[in-house]
Amino acid sequence: MKTGAWTNKAAAIAAATLTYAAATTTMAIADQTVRIGMVNSLTGPHSGFDLPASEGTLMAFHEINKKGGITVNGEKVTFEIVSEDAQSKPDVAVNAAQKILQNDDIRIVYGIMTSGPGMAAATLFSRSEVLYIGGFTLLDTLLGKPGGELMIRTLNSDAAVAQSFVPQSVKVLGVKKIGIILPNEDVSRSIVETYKPLLEKAGVEVPIVEYFQPSTTDFAPVLRKFQNQGLDGLFVGTNDAVVEAIVRQTTELGGLPKKFMYRGGSGAPGLKYKDQIEGFVWQILTRDLEFGDDPKVQEWKKAYTAFTGKEISPNTYWGLVYYDTVFMMAKAMEQVGSTDDVEAIAKAMKSMTYEGVRTMRFSEEGRARSDIDIGTLLNGKISSVRASAE
Amino acid sequence: MFIDVIQTMTDGLMIGGLYATVAVGITLVFGIMGILNFAHGQMVMLGAYVAFFFVTAGYGFWLGLAFAMLAMALLGLVMERAVFRFILTDHMGGLTVSLGIILIIENLAAAYFTPDHRNFDPPLKGGVELLGMQFSAQRLLVLALVLVLVTAFYLFLQKTRLGKAIRAMGQNRTGAALVGVQVGQVTAIVFALGSAMAGAAGALYGSLFAITPYMASGPLMKGFILTVLGGLGSVPGAVIAGFLLGIAESFGSRYLSASFRDGYGFILLIAALLLFPRGLFGFSGKEKV
Numbered sequence: 001m002k003t004g005a006w007t008n009k010a011a012a013i014a015a016a017t018l019t020y021a022a023a024t025t026t027m028a029i030a031d032q033t034v035r036i037g038m039v040n041s042l043t044g045p046h047s048g049f050d051l052p053a054s055e056g057t058l059m060a061f062h063e064i065n066k067k068g069g070i071t072v073n074g075e076k077v078t079f080e081i082v083s084e085d086a087q088s089k090p091d092v093a094v095n096a097a098q099k100i101l102q103n104d105d106i107r108i109v110y111g112i113m114t115s116g117p118g119m120a121a122a123t124l125f126s127r128s129e130v131l132y133i134g135g136f137t138l139l140d141t142l143l144g145k146p147g148g149e150l151m152i153r154t155l156n157s158d159a160a161v162a163q164s165f166v167p168q169s170v171k172v173l174g175v176k177k178i179g180i181i182l183p184n185e186d187v188s189r190s191i192v193e194t195y196k197p198l199l200e201k202a203g204v205e206v207p208i209v210e211y212f213q214p215s216t217t218d219f220a221p222v223l224r225k226f227q228n229q230g231l232d233g234l235f236v237g238t239n240d241a242v243v244e245a246i247v248r249q250t251t252e253l254g255g256l257p258k259k260f261m262y263r264g265g266s267g268a269p270g271l272k273y274k275d276q277i278e279g280f281v282w283q284i285l286t287r288d289l290e291f292g293d294d295p296k297v298q299e300w301k302k303a304y305t306a307f308t309g310k311e312i313s314p315n316t317y318w319g320l321v322y323y324d325t326v327f328m329m330a331k332a333m334e335q336v337g338s339t340d341d342v343e344a345i346a347k348a349m350k351s352m353t354y355e356g357v358r359t360m361r362f363s364e365e366g367r368a369r370s371d372i373d374i375g376t377l378l379n380g381k382i383s384s385v386r387a388s389a390e
Numbered sequence: 391m392f393i394d395v396i397q398t399m400t401d402g403l404m405i406g407g408l409y410a411t412v413a414v415g416i417t418l419v420f421g422i423m424g425i426l427n428f429a430h431g432q433m434v435m436l437g438a439y440v441a442f443f444f445v446t447a448g449y450g451f452w453l454g455l456a457f458a459m460l461a462m463a464l465l466g467l468v469m470e471r472a473v474f475r476f477i478l479t480d481h482m483g484g485l486t487v488s489l490g491i492i493l494i495i496e497n498l499a500a501a502y503f504t505p506d507h508r509n510f511d512p513p514l515k516g517g518v519e520l521l522g523m524q525f526s527a528q529r530l531l532v533l534a535l536v537l538v539l540v541t542a543f544y545l546f547l548q549k550t551r552l553g554k555a556i557r558a559m560g561q562n563r564t565g566a567a568l569v570g571v572q573v574g575q576v577t578a579i580v581f582a583l584g585s586a587m588a589g590a591a592g593a594l595y596g597s598l599f600a601i602t603p604y605m606a607s608g609p610l611m612k613g614f615i616l617t618v619l620g621g622l623g624s625v626p627g628a629v630i631a632g633f634l635l636g637i638a639e640s641f642g643s644r645y646l647s648a649s650f651r652d653g654y655g656f657i658l659l660i661a662a663l664l665l666f667p668r669g670l671f672g673f674s675g676k677e678k679v
Contacts, residue, residue: 013510045604047494047505060671184649215597215608220401220526222644225393227524241507241600248509252526254517272509276516 007328031075035340036061037100037109038081039121041310044088044186048240049113049318053135054083056319057110057305060326070330073337075227082106086117086339093117097124108329110322112136117185126151131342133329135321139186144365150346152366154325155285157320158194158263161372164387166198168374169261169281177205178261179226182237184211187379191237191263198236207231216242219249227255233279237256237263240314244269251276266314267375267382274380281337286358300357324356327347397523399637400646400663404529406636407536408471408595413616413628414540415587416470420614421623422560424579425474428482429491431610431631433585436495437462437592438601445510452488452513458593467587470578478577479563492606499603507600515520532594539590540629544584556580611652612668615659618668626669634658634670 038057040050060191064070067076082103084096093112100109101124108131112118118136124164126147127131128380133152142148169175176200182188188211196206208229222320223246226234233251234257236243245264247269251255259279260270266291270280289299289312301312304319333339333347346366353361361369412434430456437458456502469491477483512529555576558566567573591609595601616635618662620627635655642654664671 042507043500045501045505045602048507051505137446210648212643216648216651217605217608218401218405218639220405220529221398221625221640222648224398224644239613241602244507244509250528252515252517252528254519313506316604 032072032077032339033080034077034333035080035082035103035106037103038083038111039086039093039096039100039109040083040111041088041093041114041117042061042083042085044086046086046088046114047372048109048119049317050086050088050318052316053321053337054111054319055304055308055310056323057081057303057326060323062307063303064326064330070334072333072339077333086112086121087116090117090119090120093121094124095234097121101125101130102129105340107131107342108345109133110326113318113321115139115185124149129342130133131329131346133322133325136320137190138353140367143367148366150342152325152346152349152362152368153320154360154368154370156368156372157369158191160367161283161388162194162198164262164372165263165283165374167194167202167282168387170199170202170204172281172376172378173259173261173279174203175257175259175261177207177231178233179208179210179229179231180206180235181210181212181222181226182235183214183216185214185238187238195235195263204233205248206235215243220245220253223249223253226257227253229341231257233257233259234262234370235261235263238265239266240269243360244272247273247277247280263376267316267377268314270377272380274377274382276378277377280377282316284375284384285357286317286372287322288373288375290314290318291375291382291384296357320357324354324360327356328352328354328360393523394644397525397569399641400525401525401529401644401669402637403633404526404533404622404636405640406633408591408598408615408632409531409609409612410540410629410632411536411587411591411594411634412613413620413632414543414625415503416540416580416586416613416617417623417625417628418587419584421617421628422556424479424481425470425477425576425581426481426488427469427474427581427584428485428488428610429495430584430613431587431590431606431608432492432495432499433462433466433591434609435499435601435603435606436597437466437589438596438605439499439508439592441590442508442510443598443602450513451510451593454510455590458589461584462589463586466579466588467582467586470581474581475574495536496603497605500677503603504605507602509600510596512597523561524529525614526598528597535594539587540625543587543623544629552576568575589668608652611677612655615655619659619662620667621672622669624669624671627669631662631670656673 039049040054065078069076084099084355085092085202086096100106110133112121113135115136115138119138131150135155139153183225199206210222210225258277262282267282289301328349332345336344350362350364358370372387373384374387416430419427429548440458440461441454444457445451453550473487512528514531517524555571556573559576616628620631638654638658639651643651
């Protein structure tokens with residue numbers, strides 16, 4: 001705990017310094033150093049997502065630099081990161097993005113996993129000639145539209161994830177009638193629009209959809225609406241803190257379903273109450289770090305622990321959000337023979353399939369088409385399956 | 391339907407009890423002593439973490455609750471001696487200083503506790519069925535504890551010599567000093583007591599909900615609403631306002647929309663202040679408590 005806390009602090013305060021040091025170890029032999037921008041919520045309530053994501057990004061650049069960099073047009077190129085903290089706030093995210101954009105040599109920017117600060121920063125990036133690689137859900141609404149040509153989202157859209165998640169969850173849990181309970185946010189409306197028809201197509205009745213105030217901690221009144229309605233499952237989201245509260249309060253109130261489908265986050269909320277619930281299915285948008293036995297994942301876990309000094313936690317899998325994409329970007333630079341022709345780099349990234357820890361590829365619009373893992377807790381037994389991107 | 395209404399009412403009383411515990415602390419420090427301490431919410435958060443560490447270390451909830459109160463009382467005492475005694479009744483000063491304290495405590499907490507949410511096991515798990523109604527056992531316990539705490543606190547203010555001194559200072563600080571009340575000592579004690587209540591609220595809150603370094607704003611906002619709603623300086627007012635707010639939120643979320651939960655509190659506040667400009671238990675004279 002103490003070590004984790006210390007490294008967390010170090011990462012939050014000195015993320016840029018860390019990578020700068022990593023970059024300078026090889027700079028002496030490099031012909032060129034390319035500066036990459038990074039905006040993440042290193043502090044604030046969203047840092048649970050962005051901190052591991054930023055560490056994964058730093059780790060990938062560190063690995064490239066450690067091997068001497070990449071070769072672009074015969075020149076050795078290494079990377080240096082300029083990192084800004086969005087503090088989980090949209091206004092601070094805009095300031096952070098502005099600071100990054102003040103550096104004329106920065107043409108590629110990574111970061112931001114949550115839609116509030118993400119949309120604020122991305123709106124600015126969409127008006128600039130930079131390649132922006134982000135992870136937040138509402139980035140999907142910018143892709144394929146004017147200003148979104150140089151944007152890439154590294155996580156599958158809900159539409160893509162739902163295609164495999166819904167049938168798998170319905171099959172595993174055997175649910176016939178479920179209720180949906182989500183925070184009252186824009187993203188929740190799009191989640192319902194995406195998942196509800198697929199659930200109904202899978203033969204599941206969805207008689208109740210309820211939205212709650214995002215800062216809610218006491219779910220008793222809203223859960224009463226689902227009580228004794230003959231439901232056999234609940235579709236919940238969108239983060240671990242909220243879902244853990246819902247699962248816990250569901251077990252306390254009684255008269256509520258004990259099977260859950262979780263959109264977003266990790267398996268932690270269900271696993272904690274595994275003796276009190278019957279089933280819990282969750283999306284692992286990158287890789288299952290806890291229960292999977294993929295050798296590539298095991299290797300990545302060791303490297304992550306060595307790089308950050310942190311143990312693997314339920315949120316660590318966000319560290320893989322940008323990790324493979326960094327190698328794709330580096331490969332694209334080598335292919336097109338340029339480190340600043342961002343249009344060509346984006347085009348090259350969108351036309352390749354990369355077999356990294358994740359299997360990554362992007363659509364022409366910049367939407368991820370990656371395979372995902374689906375975690376399952378059923379009657380106390382935990383497992384995960386890999387769902388194809390198609 | 392009747393059962394549903396009773397269940398919803400009880401849910402409201404349970405959450406309202408938590409709000410009342412926070413509000414009593416704010417009423418003491420702000421309503422009675424006139425010290426504007428916006429870092430009270432951070433005391434609630436730190437109290438929750440103290441309880442969390444005690445429970446996860448295996449010392450149990452009851453010891454966690456006791457130490458949360460003790461630790462926050464000590465922290466409150468230190469803060470009063472080091473900072474707040476220099477800005478008594480200076481609301482701008484209190485606001486500025488407490489905003490600084492919020493930033494320091496919140497960022498240190500995020501750095502050392504991590505931003506991840508945490509829960510600890512409550513002493514009572516699962517639900518209980520009473521007369522065909524279903525309740526959370528831990529929520530019932532929290533409600534009982536809140537009633538014990540606020541009743542004890544009220545009796546302390548009404549029946550003890552120190553309580554009378556606190557009330558005297560709330561009514562007229564100079565007058566209290568003239569009749570021999572050691573205002574400096576009493577102020578420090580009040581700050582410690584208010585902080586202990588925040589610690590208790592944190593421990594009780596943590597036994598029901600997730601703890602994070604950023605959890606303070608909700609309890610703080612509601613605490614101040616209740617202090618005003620109940621009538622500045624009125625402990626029974628703050629407690630009754632707490633229960634009313636809990637019930638309003640509970641009924642609003644159950645029968646109207648859960649998306650607007652915090653809004654019900656503000657509607658209640660506006661309506662109450664239109665009808666009772668000095669709050670529910672505010673008096674036109676100077677008598678408080």
